[in-house]
Amino acid sequence: MSTVVQAEILDAGEGPIEGEPSRWARAWRPVEDWLIALVDRANPILVKETRQALKSRQFVITFLVVLVACWIVSFIGIAWIGPEIYWAAAGPTLLKGYYVVLAIPLALIVPFSAFRSLAAEQEEQTYELLSITTLSSRKIITGKLASAAVQMVVYLCAVSPCIAFTFLLRGVDAMTISVVLAGMVLGSMGLSMISLLIGAMARLRGTQVVTSVILILGLALACVGGIALGWMIIQSGSGFMREEEFWIVISVMLTFYITFFGLFHSAAAAQIAFVSENRSTPLRRWMMVQQACFCGWMAAGIYYELSSTSGNGANNIGEALVAATVFATGYWAVMGALLTGEWPLLSRRVQRSLPQSTLGRTTLSLFNPGPGTGYLFAASNLTMLIAVGLILLVFRGPATGRFVTTESIACLLVLSWSYVVGYLGVGRLITVLLRRWIFVPLTAAFLVQILLVMVGSFTPLVIQMTSRQLRNQGYSLLQISNPFWTLYELVNRGSSSVQAEVLVWIVPAAAVAVLLLNMRSVATELMHHRVAPPVRVLEEEAALHVPVVKPSNPWEIEEDDH
């Protein structure tokens, strides 16, 4: 600064100095700095996509259409209600209209944009440029999700004055509005997550076209379903929300929502991750969390039933156990079919991160990638659930139901376990055999499992249907390999209808035999040891993390200062 200018500033006395920031500007400065730092550290994908979205014609048009639709709903709604608006509870009517206006962008446009953003990266050849940056696959998916969330918030902001208006019109309370909006936001995020997972899976252009059509149909269905549910809640009001059961159900649903969200996030990240990365362990962790949540909620539900005074607790527990068994069996059958299709060879990168200590190897080896550990992981989790189910069955007391007897449920538990363990094991052995000659990717291994179950289920069915003697006989032991019919008969007609006294010996014995046949190769996978990182990696780690030598006495600090 020149001396002349300095002198001018000094001469100005106490008045506002030209060029010097005002008090407001000075106060705003830290906030601005904080915002800059926040954006600086924000996910790059979020920053990029927000910039792109704000400039895109699609977003501007959609935003304007939403505003115009809100305006139209307001006018038509008020005209429809007429003078009654001064005394009648008109809030729900208008809220339903605004809900539809908001549901379309949130359930259709935002999730489909998330799908397209990932698909477009592959179409426009930017995905490869992105994948060779230092952004991890998790960050890429999180960025895409965050971008969807930002779009969602913008649409919500556009409609929020109208929704506030419905509150002023009476007939709808804050609780109802909050629940409806929260449901829509969570639904939109969930649909965006599913869309991203599909986008990550569909890499070929041909597949993308087919999946995008299916996705649009699915999203449209979800949108209609969401609108119907929202209207139902708006119509019902907040009365049922004051009941304890409502919040228990919401908590259960939220638990499953969060864990499935995490699972899908990890699955999407795994789809786009580099081949040598450990893509299985994060998925198994989420499965384990889901298993824990499932067990927790089952235990809570059964405790609730046992302590209730309705007198129907034992029957309810029985029905809950049947439902839980069907759910758990289906869940672990699907997850197991995917896990047993994993590639058996571990990359050196994965081998570097294997558990090393005895305790770690004992407890965490099932989380290591590989089809053998995957099979054992699925079988172990299902075994634990079935064991808990059997224990609960002992404590539930006598039931009064016609079909859901203790014996039937016990048979259901044992047979469900046996079918899953048996089929997964056989499927895995077939895949191992096929991999001796040809390359069998995960999807092909999954198809092998599906084909196996179909062959096991439909072959006896076809035999029975084509045989004159057996056609009208109903269920027989010929259907022993058909899990669907067997378990259906067991639940609906009781253990005697399926000759359970025979089945509970043959099917579990076969499953255990298959399990034992798999054990040798499973053991090979469990024997993997951690390998040391290369010298170059150790060198770099040492250079990056130079140990700080702390002073051993106060005089050393003084010497350093001098």
Place this chain on the structure above:
Amino acid sequence: MVAVHQQRRPLIELRHLHRYFGPTKAVYDMSFEVYAGEVFGYIGPNGAGKTTSMRILATLDEPTYGDALVDGFSVVDDPDRVRRRLGFMPDYFGTYQNMNVVEYLDFFARAYGLHSMQRRSAIDYAMEFTLLDQLADKPINGLSKGMKQRLSLGRTMIHDPAVLILDEPAAGLDPRARIELREMIGRLAENGKTVLISSHILTELAEMCHRVGIIERGHLLAVGTVEEISSRTQTRSEVRLRVLRDVEGLMNYLRQRDDVRDVAVRQGHVTMTHDGGPEEQAALLRQIVDSGFEVVEFASKAKSLEDVFMTVTAGLVQ
């Protein structure tokens, strides 16, 4: 060119690299090293396996067997460490909609983990280096092919990588853009970057590369300087000489030799085709002088990279 590799460590290493696509062996047992500060030309016909091996180095693909190292880190086992050290410019330009030049570079700078001032200075440097500073606010969709290539180079070097892999960077460029790009690559080499570059324009590669590798059908046929490869592969050369007197005698002498063919006189020079490398040529010269001819000029036509390429490759495509 100076043999820069003699005193430096390899920044790129291919160790028995194989990449199969079904029955097609896109890359077969390829091994070579590129040293720090070296510009290495990668030459081969279409479908030779250049892009495949470059994609493996860029951590976009994985080898079927073997390994590739960048600064000592395996592209298979430590792709994240490799990515920090490597910039890859593919033979296509990925375009983002609704984005201008500075936003494009800003995005990639963020994606490489650059923050605040570090990022801003990296963007400024990349734009200045690639002469894009006047086009900061221009939408990337409106850029010409040459500008896009420059922007792509800017993106490649945004995180200041030690190794740059450039796949056909000059393809489709006009002469001016090509010269500018060549100058930029030259400056990168001067700044100590290791550059692996593939191109079909062999004259340009010959000018800027310290060494070249010639591949065909996935096989590495030759590695070295153009002169080294030429001397290794040369079995026949065009020789031109001039004597003070007795041209006819010299021609008769040469015609009697088994290792000389096509003897003729052109513009006062005796030209011939000689079977043999540099050592055989030295012996021929010695024998001519010993035979009493007064030789004032003896020259063997140096092989260009194009000649070497045509000699080494057989024009096979898989």
